[in-house]
Amino acid sequence: RFDPYKYTSAHMARAHSVVVETLMDEEENQVHGYTHINDESGLTMGHISAWSLTDIRNMLRCIQNSTPIRHKETHFxxxxxxxxxxxxxxxxxxSDKLRSRIW
Known part of the structure; x- marks a missing residue:
């Protein structure tokens, strides 16, 4: 589990980036895209407070504009x-396109 009192939002973003980059190495994933399932059962206020509003905005811009993956669906x-x-x-x-893929 991610300890928000030991690591920063930048560490969390880097860990997520490593996972995404590893998935993108597979040609099948590049062609078919991804369905993300995010289990937030361990989410605490510490996790929330690790991210500023600017951090959240910048991360989402990166996900939708810079990350070359096909987001099929995202479930929380x-x-x-x-x-x-x-x-x-x-x-x-x-964006409206990504917003329509969140459940």
Whole structure:
């Protein structure tokens, strides 16, 4: 589990980038795209406070404009009540195309 008191949002973003880059190495993934399932059952206020609003905006811009992967669907499960509001904010920053693929 990611310890938000030991690591920064930059560390979290780098870890996610390594996973995405590894997935992109497979030609099948490049052709067919990805369905993301995010289990947020361990999400704490510490995780939320590690990210500034600018960090969130910049990360989402990178995901939708710079990351060369096909996002088919994104599902969020086990979101704590406080996380729902942050997720709503983040979704509002996405393009209409990506917003329509979030469940």
């Amino acid at each position: 499960i086990n979101i704590p009540p406080f996380g729902s509001k942050i997720l709503e904010f983040a979704i509002s920053l996405l």
